[in-house]
Amino acid sequence: MRRLSHMLSLVCLASLAPLAGAADGVTHVRVEGQLDVGTLGLLERACDSAEAAGHGALILDIDTPGGEIELMWQLSRRLDRAAEDGLLTTAWVHDRATSAGALLALSCERVYMSPASTIGSAAPVTPGPGGIAPVPEEGGVREKVNSLLRSQFRAVAERHGRPPALAEAMVDEAVEVREVRHDGELKIIDATEWGDLRMSGGDVELVRTLVREGELLNATGTEAVGLGLADGVAATLEEVMDRVGLQGQPVVTLERSASEDTLAWLTMMSPILLMAGLWLGYTELKQPGFGAPGIGAVICFAVMLTGHWFVGLADIPHIVLVGAGLALLIVELFVLPGTIWIGLAGGVAVVLGLISAQVGPGFTWEDPLARGMALDASFQFMLMATVAMVGVVVLSKFLPDTPVLRHAVTGPTLAGTGFGEAVPEASYEVSVGDRGQTLTALRPVGKVKLQGASAQDIEARAAGDALDAGVAVVVVEASGGRVVVEQAEGGAA
Numbered sequence: 001m002r003r004l005s006h007m008l009s010l011v012c013l014a015s016l017a018p019l020a021g022a023a024d025g026v027t028h029v030r031v032e033g034q035l036d037v038g039t040l041g042l043l044e045r046a047c048d049s050a051e052a053a054g055h056g057a058l059i060l061d062i063d064t065p066g067g068e069i070e071l072m073w074q075l076s077r078r079l080d081r082a083a084e085d086g087l088l089t090t091a092w093v094h095d096r097a098t099s100a101g102a103l104l105a106l107s108c109e110r111v112y113m114s115p116a117s118t119i120g121s122a123a124p125v126t127p128g129p130g131g132i133a134p135v136p137e138e139g140g141v142r143e144k145v146n147s148l149l150r151s152q153f154r155a156v157a158e159r160h161g162r163p164p165a166l167a168e169a170m171v172d173e174a175v176e177v178r179e180v181r182h183d184g185e186l187k188i189i190d191a192t193e194w195g196d197l198r199m200s201g202g203d204v205e206l207v208r209t210l211v212r213e214g215e216l217l218n219a220t221g222t223e224a225v226g227l228g229l230a231d232g233v234a235a236t237l238e239e240v241m242d243r244v245g246l247q248g249q250p251v252v253t254l255e256r257s258a259s260e261d262t263l264a265w266l267t268m269m270s271p272i273l274l275m276a277g278l279w280l281g282y283t284e285l286k287q288p289g290f291g292a293p294g295i296g297a298v299i300c301f302a303v304m305l306t307g308h309w310f311v312g313l314a315d316i317p318h319i320v321l322v323g324a325g326l327a328l329l330i331v332e333l334f335v336l337p338g339t340i341w342i343g344l345a346g347g348v349a350v351v352l353g354l355i356s357a358q359v360g361p362g363f364t365w366e367d368p369l370a371r372g373m374a375l376d377a378s379f380q381f382m383l384m385a386t387v388a389m390v391g392v393v394v395l396s397k398f399l400p401d402t403p404v405l406r407h408a409v410t411g412p413t414l415a416g417t418g419f420g421e422a423v424p425e426a427s428y429e430v431s432v433g434d435r436g437q438t439l440t441a442l443r444p445v446g447k448v449k450l451q452g453a454s455a456q457d458i459e460a461r462a463a464g465d466a467l468d469a470g471v472a473v474v475v476v477e478a479s480g481g482r483v484v485v486e487q488a489e490g491g492a493a
Helices: 002-020 037-053 069-084 100-106 138-159 164-171 191-200 221-227 237-244 258-268 270-285 292-310 316-335 341-359 368-398
Strands: 026-032 057-064 088-098 110-113 118-120 125-128 131-134 177-182 185-190 204-211 218-220 251-254 435-438 445-450 458-462 471-479 482-492
Touching (some): 037 069, 037 251, 037 258, 057 100, 100 118, 138 164, 164 177, 164 204, 185 191, 218 221, 258 270, 292 316
Parallel strands (some): 026 251, 458 482
């Protein structure tokens, strides 16, 4: 039995041997040029590829002037999730990592610099008519943005054991950084901490001023190592791997592909897709049955969510929320018309899902930058919804008879009247008890022909369940241009 147990142990060890090397291998990603949503898609693909290949390390080969603040936050969060999944993240600043690129590098567990590289200069800027300009000071906008970025850079630096004061000095030129000796220990602190230490009465000695007020920190490779912002200098990828302890492991290099460029374009088009989807969805609600506008709305939302899914912004809960909302809207329209609260719940679910997909996973209300992104996404949604509603009104009023829009926009049901307007008494009079027949399906709105009325069809709403075409109906409500019918006794006409 003892020999049998030894043999079984050897078999188990032999079966586990391939798993022990499952974490071998390096995924090397080139991050070049302006950071955009395509970069986020590339990083998402790299993390998925590393996981699928069983690689244990991810090396970002960085040469970037930066990008948008929101994108910077999303890239940083994606690297955090990769580290939580057991992936060793390493930044190799090959040329420059400035602005948002600096936080991208600092978000990695290890940072190495090539001899001629630089890192820093992350002050927020805004595009304008004359090119890139500093964020305006009016209304405290600059201080608000600087405060958000300082807290983000400081949190990332503290999380990875790097001097937080230096990280803040990359963002705000008002931050002055000193190296001091406090009770025999060297520390890197800002001016506020320096004042607090002096007031405490301890043994404090100023060694040197690292960053003076009015300057932004932009460190070379050697300076970054000396300041503790980087772990070492490496001229080649092989040197980086040696320093990290990955020498000899297989390397898979990923570069940005046309698919990432397409994803960046799709995400850039998100506001237009959102506006088109809202406009088509509203138009569908004004039409009987389910037709081209409804299909178009679903396509717009699906394309938008697909783009966000592939770059890692839309997660399973977001898609499920949008899908559940659409299902509730369908129930409201076709199964239980007139219940209102089901459709309202569905609309809220769709809105929350679309807004959440704009922000991405890892959102927490405690993070001020994340809160700002959520508010921006909500404002964008409301703006697009307003533009869509204005477009519906304009098209309904001026363009109902154009060949392309004739079937997409509800035109007047009678001469001089539009949807929701009172029916002129001069045309005909509709009374409760009038009988007629449905000309189209009422789901819940459609067309009916009443006996004795004008030869023109009338727009009516089903009082309860949806009604098919050719069903005998009776008017149960007629006021203010609103006509509600239900199935008459006797069934189909």
